Amino acid sequence: MYLSTARLAPVARTDGPVRRLLSGNVLALGLVSLVTDVSAEMVTAILPAYLVLGLHLTTVQYGMIDGLHAGMTALFRLGGGYAADRWRLRKAVAGFGYGLSALAKLGLLAAGPSVAGIGGALAADRVGKGLRTPPRDALITMSVPEPMLGRAFGVHRTMDGVGAFLGPLAALGVLALAGSGQAFPAVFVASFCAAALGVLLLVLFVRDRREPAVRVEPRAWSPPWRLLATAEFRRVWLAAVLLGLVTIGDGFVYLLLQRREDLSIMWFPLLAVGTNLAYLLLATPLGWLADRIGRGTTVAAGCAALLGVYVLLATGGGSIPLILLLYGAFYAATDGVLMACTGPVVPERWRTSGMAVVQTGQALAYLVSSLAFGAAWQVWGPAAACWAAAAGAALALPLCGRWLR
Amino acid sequence: MRGRVVIAVVAAVVLAGVAVGFARLSGDARSAATLSAAPPASPSARSPLWSGVLARSTADGAEYGRLVIAGPRGREVLPLSCVRAYAAGGTGICLREQADAPGSYETVLFDRSLRQTWSSPFAGVPSRARVSASGRMVAWTVFVQGDSYAAAGAFSTRAGILDTRTGDVAGTLETFAVTLDGRPYEATDVNFWGVTFAADDNRFYATMSTRGREYLVEGDFAARRVRTLREGVECPSLSPDGTRLAYKKPRPDGTWRPAVLDLATMAETPLAETRGIDDQPAWLDDRTVMYGVARDTRHADVWAVPADGGGRPSLLVPDAESPAPLG
Numbered sequence: 001m002y003l004s005t006a007r008l009a010p011v012a013r014t015d016g017p018v019r020r021l022l023s024g025n026v027l028a029l030g031l032v033s034l035v036t037d038v039s040a041e042m043v044t045a046i047l048p049a050y051l052v053l054g055l056h057l058t059t060v061q062y063g064m065i066d067g068l069h070a071g072m073t074a075l076f077r078l079g080g081g082y083a084a085d086r087w088r089l090r091k092a093v094a095g096f097g098y099g100l101s102a103l104a105k106l107g108l109l110a111a112g113p114s115v116a117g118i119g120g121a122l123a124a125d126r127v128g129k130g131l132r133t134p135p136r137d138a139l140i141t142m143s144v145p146e147p148m149l150g151r152a153f154g155v156h157r158t159m160d161g162v163g164a165f166l167g168p169l170a171a172l173g174v175l176a177l178a179g180s181g182q183a184f185p186a187v188f189v190a191s192f193c194a195a196a197l198g199v200l201l202l203v204l205f206v207r208d209r210r211e212p213a214v215r216v217e218p219r220a221w222s223p224p225w226r227l228l229a230t231a232e233f234r235r236v237w238l239a240a241v242l243l244g245l246v247t248i249g250d251g252f253v254y255l256l257l258q259r260r261e262d263l264s265i266m267w268f269p270l271l272a273v274g275t276n277l278a279y280l281l282l283a284t285p286l287g288w289l290a291d292r293i294g295r296g297t298t299v300a301a302g303c304a305a306l307l308g309v310y311v312l313l314a315t316g317g318g319s320i321p322l323i324l325l326l327y328g329a330f331y332a333a334t335d336g337v338l339m340a341c342t343g344p345v346v347p348e349r350w351r352t353s354g355m356a357v358v359q360t361g362q363a364l365a366y367l368v369s370s371l372a373f374g375a376a377w378q379v380w381g382p383a384a385a386c387w388a389a390a391a392g393a394a395l396a397l398p399l400c401g402r403w404l405r
Numbered sequence: 406m407r408g409r410v411v412i413a414v415v416a417a418v419v420l421a422g423v424a425v426g427f428a429r430l431s432g433d434a435r436s437a438a439t440l441s442a443a444p445p446a447s448p449s450a451r452s453p454l455w456s457g458v459l460a461r462s463t464a465d466g467a468e469y470g471r472l473v474i475a476g477p478r479g480r481e482v483l484p485l486s487c488v489r490a491y492a493a494g495g496t497g498i499c500l501r502e503q504a505d506a507p508g509s510y511e512t513v514l515f516d517r518s519l520r521q522t523w524s525s526p527f528a529g530v531p532s533r534a535r536v537s538a539s540g541r542m543v544a545w546t547v548f549v550q551g552d553s554y555a556a557a558g559a560f561s562t563r564a565g566i567l568d569t570r571t572g573d574v575a576g577t578l579e580t581f582a583v584t585l586d587g588r589p590y591e592a593t594d595v596n597f598w599g600v601t602f603a604a605d606d607n608r609f610y611a612t613m614s615t616r617g618r619e620y621l622v623e624g625d626f627a628a629r630r631v632r633t634l635r636e637g638v639e640c641p642s643l644s645p646d647g648t649r650l651a652y653k654k655p656r657p658d659g660t661w662r663p664a665v666l667d668l669a670t671m672a673e674t675p676l677a678e679t680r681g682i683d684d685q686p687a688w689l690d691d692r693t694v695m696y697g698v699a700r701d702t703r704h705a706d707v708w709a710v711p712a713d714g715g716g717r718p719s720l721l722v723p724d725a726e727s728p729a730p731l732g
Contacts, residue, residue, distance in 0.1 A: 049508065049530045052548050053488060113702040172508055177428040181508035186431040190424035197413075197420050204409040255593060259580075378592050 025143035026152045028205035029136060030159030032198045036098060037160055039194035040125075041167020042174070042187055043105065050184045051118075072123065074360045076130035081138075081356030090135040090352055091208035097132025098202055101125050102195030109188040134356035141343035141351060142209045147291055149343060150298070153336030154287020161280025165273070170194070227354050232345040235403040239299065240338055240358045242399060244365025246306065246392040248373040250275065253327060256313045256382060257320055271324065278328020283336060286329070290337045299341075300401030302333025307393040314386035338362075341404045456732055458689070459492050460697075460725035463704045472499070474731065475707075475722040485519060488531045491687075491729040494540025496522075496569060500531035500547075512545050514569065522569075529563060533640065533685050534727075537602035542626070543567050544600035544609070564597040564611060566626055573626075578611065581624065584632035585615070592616070597631075599640030599685050600624075603647060610641040610650060619655060621666075638666065640685035642694075644712070651676075651686040651694040651712065663696060665712050674714040688712070689721070689730050697726030 084093040104125035111117025137153075144152040171187050178186045227233050254271040290298035305326040312318035312326075339355065346354030376385035457476020462468045472483040472490055487499035488510070497515040502508070503526060510531055514523040529547030536543050546564045563577045575581070578597040583590045592615050600611040613622045613631065621638035624631040639661065641650040648668055653661035660681030665674045676694060684697040695709040705726035710718040722728065 046508065048548050052530045052532065172506075174424070174428045175507035177425060178431050179507065180431075181502045181510075183428065183431045183507070186424075186428040189427040193420035193424040197417055200416050201413060204413055252593065374593055381591065382593075 023143045024205065025207055026140055026156060027159075028201065029140055029143075030156045032098070032202045032206065033136070033156060033160040034163035034166075035194050035201060036101070036198040037163025038167045038170050039105065039191045039198065040101070040129075041164050042171040042191040042194070043108070043125075045168040045171040046175075046184060046187050049181065053182060073126045073130040074363060076127045077134055077356045077360050078353070080131035081134040081353040084135040084138070084352040085350050088208075090138050091202070091206060093352075094132045094135040094139065094206075095199060095202050097128040097130070097135075098195070098199045099128070100131065101128030102192055102199055104128060105188050105192035105195055109185055109192075134352045134359060137339050137355045138343075138352040139206065139208065141339070142348070146344055149340035150287040150290030150295060150337055151284070152287070153340045154284040154290075154332075157283035157287070157332070157336040158280050161276055161283060165276055165280060227346060227350060227357055230345070233342075233354065236338075236341050236345050237358055237361050239341070239400045239403040240362040241365040242396045243299075243303075243334055243338065244362040245369045246303070246389065246396045247366055247369060248310075248389050249366070249370040252370070252373055252377075253309065253313070253323075256386070257323065259382075260313075260316055261320060271320070274321065274324035275328045275331070278325045279331045279335075282329050282332035286332045287336055287340070290333075290340060294405065295337050295341045296401045296404035298333050298337050299404050300397050302330045302337070303393050303397035303400055305333065306330040307390055307397065310386050310390035310393055314383050314390060338404075458695070458707065458722055459490065459497070459729040459731050460707055460722050461487055461490055461727040462725055464724035465704075473722075473725060475725065476731075480722075483519060485515065487513075487727075489534045489545075489727050491534045491536050491727070492731060493536040493538050493729065496536050496540035496543060498534045498536055498543045498545065500534050500545055510547070512543075512565075514543060514567075523567075527563075527565075532562060533564075533599050535600050535602065535642075535685070536729075537606050538604060538645065539606055541568065541570050541606045542602045542609070543569060544602070544611075546598040546600070561594075562596045562598040564600055566600060566609070568606075568626070575626065575629070578613075578624070578631065581629045581631050583613070583622075584630070585620070586633060590615075597622075599652075601641050601643045601650070601685075603643060610643060612639045612641065621650070621652070635666075635671065641666075642686045642688060644688050644691055646691050649712065651688060653682060653684075653686070656681075663694060663710065665694065665714070674712075676710050676712070676714055677716055678708070678710050678718045680718075684726065687728050687730060689728075695721055695728045695730075697728065699726075 080093050080097065084090045101124070104121045107121030107124060108118060111121050140152055140156055141149060170190065174187050174190045175181050175183055228237060250272065257271060286298060286302075308318075308326045309323055309330065312323050338358070342354055342358045343351060373385055373389060376388055380388070457474050457478075459472060459474050462471050462473045462482065468482050470486045470488070472485045472487055474481045474483065485499055485501075487501045489500040491498050495517050497519070499513045499515060500510060501513060503511050509526060510529065511524050511526040512534075513521055515521050527545075527547055529549040531545070532548055533546035534544070544564060544566045546562055549561060549563050563579070565577055566575045567573070578600075579595055583595060594615050596614045598612050598614075600609050602609045607626050609624045609626060611622050611624060611631070613620045613633065618636060619639055620633040621635050621641060622631040622633050637654060638650070639653045639655055641652040643650055650666045650668065652664060652666065654664040654673075654675070655661055661683060663676045663678050663682055663686055665676060666672070667674070678696075680698055682696050682698055686694050686696040689695045689709055692712050693709050694712050695707055697705045698708050699705045704724065706720055707722035707725045707728045708718045709721040710716065
């Protein structure tokens with residue numbers, strides 16, 4: 001599931017032709033994400049079994065493969081965002097990213113037992129994800145009028161979440177059809193088919209905004225981080241970084257739940273399922289709420305939910321469903337809404353880059369926070385580490401609320 | 406617009422057809438290998454064969470994945486399919502795919518007549534299995550995904566132990582109290598794998614990893630405690646006389662070589678095997694260590710090598726892996 005790969009999303013407003021709420025474009029992008037997430041989560045669901053049983057790969061080798069491209073995604077995110085803006089190729093860059101991830105599924109099939117081949121295919125998949133996310137979110141912002149951005153992102157994230165939810169089920173379905181838990185090639189082929197459908201849907205139904213020929217400042221090469229020079233954008237970026245810093249990571253949350261309830265490992269994967277369910281159910285209503293009562297307020301409410309999670313984890317209070325509900329609510333109140341906040345503060349000319357800068361900042365902050373939380377757990381013990389995280393969330397609550405007004 | 410919708414619908418149908426068709430076809434090719442995990446009909450004839458080496462067959466065809474017994478009377482294929490297996494003292498453990506839920510796995514215990522005596526599903530991918538010499542204690546290791554305290558998407562291990570006499574289960578050793586280098590230790594990233602039992606059916610050895618290092622630990626099941634003994638030992642296996650551990654010694658290039666550790670002196674003896682192995686070794690007898698060597702991703706052979714570091718590896722059971730000595 002989403003474990004940790006901080007899902008970052010960007011925002012924008014429209015100053016171009018105003019489209020009706022939830023324009024076809026948003027639904028089309030949502031559909032593309034849904035189908036693509038089915039594809040991605042199918043592979044995620046069977047990857048451990050494939051690597052361990054199918055290929056006799058060891059954890060050490062897998063760790064090496066995985067470590068190789070953690071940083072690459074961020075780099076490609078910024079690069080893709082810049083290219084999309086520079087040459088007005090948002091749809092093309094997004095399509096390239098989706099296409100690359102689709103081909104990566106065939107790459108897994110073709111790589112066979114080659115560790116380098118598998119590493120390459122997984123790297124291509126991540127590069128594709130890095131490339132497509134900012135232009136996709138930029139396209140969403142350009143599809144609806146500014147006051148409806150929250151709803152647009154909410155709907156998109158709900159559809160995205162439905163895909164993530166269906167993916168593992170689809171993988172099980174393919175395995176059941178094949179009658180074997182080791183029919184890995186069948187899952188890769190099915191995953192490719194879903195991804196290819198996603199690309200096709202993008203090509204057929206997603207429209208890029210054709211702005212009038214831009215009076216480009218011919219040689220004004222403006223690096224994306226130049227955006228940070230404006231105070232408005234900096235505040236949104238700081239809020240994103242702060243959110244990244246106070247998110248300790250799904251893995252830790254689930255581990256704490258599992259330990260305190262002495263949950264059978266049978267049930268462990270269901271924790272992620274529960275969070276995802278809450279996320280996808282709440283993303284749309286909370287996006288709508290954000291348009292009504294203000295995005296900063298909604299993000300602050302998300303921080304409050306996160307604070308609740310940490311306090312319950314620290315004290316051992318609350319039930320598992322309640323904690324998962326709060327945790328999913330936190331994601332639903334912040335993920336899309338944060339992107340809805342980004343759009344309006346970035347000139348349309350650099351919107352994709354702006355999204356990429358915000359997403360990358362949040363992702364890097366998130367990396368730092370999970371390391372810090374791990375260290376705090378080690379030194380102070382889990383309860384104290386949770387209190388520290390709660391203090392962080394309590395601090396982020398008013399700050400995010402203010403910065404994202 | 407209508408044209409595009411038609412294209413999309415047609416494409417969706419075609420792609421779904423490809424996906425389903427491919428799954429169907431790959432299913433047919435494999436169904437022979439995964440059928441029948443049912444207990445056998447004629448248990449009585451089994452007992453004389455309960456000697457030799459039990460292993461998992463990697464021979465192509467209907468035998469693939471079945472347990473085999475390679476003994477004085479040749480190779481007998483058992484009707485039991487497992488991903489990992491071990492047996493000792495009349496107790497067998499089989500980590501296998503659940504018949505009605507492909508992709509889900511369960512631990513099954515069986516007796517000398519291959520009757521199922523206990524089973525429990527688990528979430529994860531089977532990795533190791535072991536039984537104490539008396540047949541009373543059983544242990545299993547599985548990979549799980551989702552702990553993600555490390556890199557995103559990385560997966561970790563869970564090792565569990567069951568006392569078949571009392572029914573006492575430790576679902577994961579991560580709940581045990583850890584003493585690292587003599588000091589109490591608590592961390593989130595602790596993983597255990599590759600358990601082996603001492604003769605008293607309480608003490609055990611295993612691998613513990615934390616912060617990127619792998620330790621040999623000695624555990625006390627009743628007291629729910631483990632303590633580290635040294636580094637650089639993975640998947641230990643205690644010799645029948647209880648004096649030495651055979652194990653995989655990690656090497657800088659990410660492969661392992663088998664070695665033997667003398668528990669009295671802590672002296673390490675590399676074995677005369679130069680290939681990389683990734684299997685928990687087992688002792689054929691007090692002088693011989695055996696282990697599976699992969700030929701490719703689907704096939705492996707069981708090799709044996711003297712435990713004193715001399716001699717040369719010799720092929721023990723072709724087309725097999727995951728060996729266990731049967732008295």
